[in-house]
Amino acid sequence: MKGIQIQGVEKSFSKRKILQELDFTFEAHKIYGLLGRNGAGKSTLLNIITDRIFATSGQVIVDGEVAKNNDAALSKIYLSSEMNAYPASIRLEKIFKMTELFYGDFDYTLANNLAKQFDLDLQQKFGKLSTGYRNIFKFIVALGVPAEYIFLDEPTLGLDANHRDLLYQSLSTSYIERPRTFVIATHLIGEVASLLERVVVIDQGQVIINGDLEDVLEQSYLISGPEKEVSEYTKNLNVIGKERLGKISSYYVYGKLDDECFLPDVVTIEHLDLQQLFIHLTNPRKEQ
Numbered sequence: 001m002k003g004i005q006i007q008g009v010e011k012s013f014s015k016r017k018i019l020q021e022l023d024f025t026f027e028a029h030k031i032y033g034l035l036g037r038n039g040a041g042k043s044t045l046l047n048i049i050t051d052r053i054f055a056t057s058g059q060v061i062v063d064g065e066v067a068k069n070n071d072a073a074l075s076k077i078y079l080s081s082e083m084n085a086y087p088a089s090i091r092l093e094k095i096f097k098m099t100e101l102f103y104g105d106f107d108y109t110l111a112n113n114l115a116k117q118f119d120l121d122l123q124q125k126f127g128k129l130s131t132g133y134r135n136i137f138k139f140i141v142a143l144g145v146p147a148e149y150i151f152l153d154e155p156t157l158g159l160d161a162n163h164r165d166l167l168y169q170s171l172s173t174s175y176i177e178r179p180r181t182f183v184i185a186t187h188l189i190g191e192v193a194s195l196l197e198r199v200v201v202i203d204q205g206q207v208i209i210n211g212d213l214e215d216v217l218e219q220s221y222l223i224s225g226p227e228k229e230v231s232e233y234t235k236n237l238n239v240i241g242k243e244r245l246g247k248i249s250s251y252y253v254y255g256k257l258d259d260e261c262f263l264p265d266v267v268t269i270e271h272l273d274l275q276q277l278f279i280h281l282t283n284p285r286k287e288q
């Protein structure tokens, strides 16, 4: 089976459980957003998938093969993260060559084009790059490797708005030209949302959403109006948050609406965007 299956993966550091029995699949040829609040366990999960750290229990299956200690399976995965630190004195061009030694056929044409677009001089040494350019460079490397599953852990850290825009466009173009799986762990939900096909949200060590972005947003609602009518209309719904401004109450709902329930004229229903949904799903203070 194509894709990366996470089977019963748990991770504890000392006695603290960070990930609790995760069971889900990253399907092949999709762009995923991996979302979670600070400390939710996103990087931990990515490090387990790529065998950089071990799960306390469970396993990762890549295209039907157990990934642990399996070079063939692991060569299909590439993780670009804070941990990819190259020696300071190495020139960027040389890093492309080093990457090719590990991963095979590096896409020099794409990497050179991207370097031009980002105005990055490949004769420079890695240690001389600014924080933003280090991350731009790592992104270019990630797009150049032939791996089928590319994990990008906060790829836009330190990038200015123009460069973030260029990064999203480059990723989208590269994906169209050579479909593969991208998993982007990011906090810039509003910016990345238009790129995503699927979304995985981790909260309190568990996957609380895993679905097509369109389907997820289709069942995310903001229901507003006078408190009495709104609370009556939503009484059987999955309310994930509430706000009150003067006489208007706003209830955030995730899930199906009740078609049988009468909708008073004074109550309005709108869809949420991904960032609003995320904030309310992962906010421990549900009522304000």
Ligand SMILES: Nc1ncnc2c1ncn2[C@@H]1O[C@H](COP(=O)(O)OP(=O)(O)OP(=O)(O)O)[C@@H](O)[C@H]1O
Pocket (backbone or CB within 6 Å): 013, 014, 018, 036, 037, 038, 039, 040, 041, 042, 043, 044, 045
């Ligand atoms: N090597 C480690 N030893 C002990 N605790 C760790 C270790 N690595 C991560 N943790 C803890 O695991 C939790 C999850 O960390 P992780 O970096 O995976 O979260 P994250 O979702 O990527 O967060 P952020 O968005 O803030 O980068 C945090 O509480 C972190 O302190």
